[in-house]
Amino acid sequence: MGDRASDGHTAVDRRCERELIVTRVFNAPIRLVFDAWTKPELFKLWWAPRSIGVPILSCEMDVRTGGSYRITFGRDASDAMAFFGKYLEVSPPSRLVWTNDESDAAAVTTVTFEEKDGGTLLVLQELYPSKEALEDAFVGMEDAMPEQFVQLEELLISLGASG
Secondary structure: OOOHHHOOOOEEEEEEOOEEEEEEEEOOOHHHHHHHHHOHHHHOOOOOOHHHOOOEEEEEEOOOOOOEEEEEEOOOHHHOEEEEEEEEEEEOOOEEEEEOOOOOOOOEEEEEEEEEOOEEEEEEEEEOOOHHHHHHHHHHHHHHHHHHHHHHHHHHHHHHHHO
16 A cells, blocks of 8 residues: 555544544654744744635644644634643653643644655554544544645745745
């Protein structure tokens, strides 16, 4: 079958009944990919899937172990939705771990960054509190994550071209 994550595709898989794994190789240096995940001015350029038509209204990130984040998106303040939590581990440029505190059914997310053939292998793992929580999340993530990662790839290309 081959490694779909290495040929410009995003692989979204379930490792077990509570864990979701998303992998992709980006044609960009590890530091640049890590920056796109940790600098608010870059993160807000790729994180919200364009297809949903709902922009990020604010992006606050205190990216350090024990720091917090809050990402608000919506068309305006009246329909805004927020994702928020705390960073459990920040190890530049190789690893981020954070909580998703907006729901009791939310996951703990781990993202690792590894140099691979001049690019960066990114592995995102989400561990959910129950099988049902993963089932609910998987439906949306199966479409959203590949779109988000295409947007991230586009951003990385533009940053590389302008750098």
